[in-house]
Amino acid sequence: MIIFLEEFFIKVAFQIAKILAKTKITPRQVTLMRFIIAAPLSVFFFSRGKYLYNLIGLFSYMSLAILDWVDGRLAEIRKLPPKTKPLGRLIDSTLDQILMLVVLGSLFYAGLNSSQRNIWLFITILYFSLLLIINTLLYKFDWLTGLEYKRYEEIWKRVCLKTKRISVKDKIFWSFLYVRNNSVILFCFTVSYPLFLGIIFNQLIITFIFIIFMNTLRAGGLFFIIYQTLDCKKSDSIMIEVLRGYIKKKN
Numbered sequence: 001m002i003i004f005l006e007e008f009f010i011k012v013a014f015q016i017a018k019i020l021a022k023t024k025i026t027p028r029q030v031t032l033m034r035f036i037i038a039a040p041l042s043v044f045f046f047s048r049g050k051y052l053y054n055l056i057g058l059f060s061y062m063s064l065a066i067l068d069w070v071d072g073r074l075a076e077i078r079k080l081p082p083k084t085k086p087l088g089r090l091i092d093s094t095l096d097q098i099l100m101l102v103v104l105g106s107l108f109y110a111g112l113n114s115s116q117r118n119i120w121l122f123i124t125i126l127y128f129s130l131l132l133i134i135n136t137l138l139y140k141f142d143w144l145t146g147l148e149y150k151r152y153e154e155i156w157k158r159v160c161l162k163t164k165r166i167s168v169k170d171k172i173f174w175s176f177l178y179v180r181n182n183s184v185i186l187f188c189f190t191v192s193y194p195l196f197l198g199i200i201f202n203q204l205i206i207t208f209i210f211i212i213f214m215n216t217l218r219a220g221g222l223f224f225i226i227y228q229t230l231d232c233k234k235s236d237s238i239m240i241e242v243l244r245g246y247i248k249k250k251n
Contacts (some may be wrong), residue, residue: 020074027071027078032035034067035095049170050127051108061103066111068096100191116205123208130215137222141177144229145243146250148214150186152178158242170239172215176221 020030031182038061071092111120142148148157156174159166174181174208179189187193191211198207228235229243 001057008068009066010073013066016066016075017070017073017077020070021077023078023153025074027075030067030071030074030094031095034064034240035099036069038099039102042099043106044132046103047109049114049119052196054107054199054204056232057106062196068092081196103192103195107229110238111204118206123205123212126212127208127215128214130219133219134215134222137219137226141222141226143192143247144226144250147246155239156181158245161237162238167239173221173239176225179218189218 015112041060041064042057045053045060048054101159108120108124108127111117112124114120138149156178159174173190175185194207194211198204225240225243228237228240229247235241
């Protein structure tokens, strides 16, 4: 369902991009415009700690979220030189991460100033600790294998080439590593979609407990994948053998 919605938003973004292509607006300007508008709106609404403000902030954020796809589609329509695309992707992904941190920071700020301050303090520390751990593990994984996130799908293609019967273990490993392989995994291991429901149903504490629990599972899974990949013992996991091949190739 989530993947379907994203595909729908991409189609809408393409239509908006076709209109913008007739103007002098550049993809980078679209990216910056989204950030410049969304960041202060997020701080204003989400930091209030009131249900109505959170709803307004959510729908404001969602309305602007479509611009996240518009810039890429606009670059494709304009057929911009390849040299400009990596920089555009870097700016886009960096601003997306900053914007999400702005949203989370505003919600945590509201929670820390509420009557449930102690619970929110615990949630805030746990969440950012796990975020740091996961990012560190992913950086270590990229460094070991010589891969980047956009190339992770190569891993699964190699696994599929080696066997027709993929084990449950490999499917679980793949879910920990690449969260976009289906809607359920995307919901479980990302922040945006659980947060959407948490704001709608006004259950932010329960939502963050769920996010922290799933992040803990993912951190443990990533650590185990790296450990197994570096271990010299023969593994019954095809994916681990594929990852070892990447390491040998890099070295």
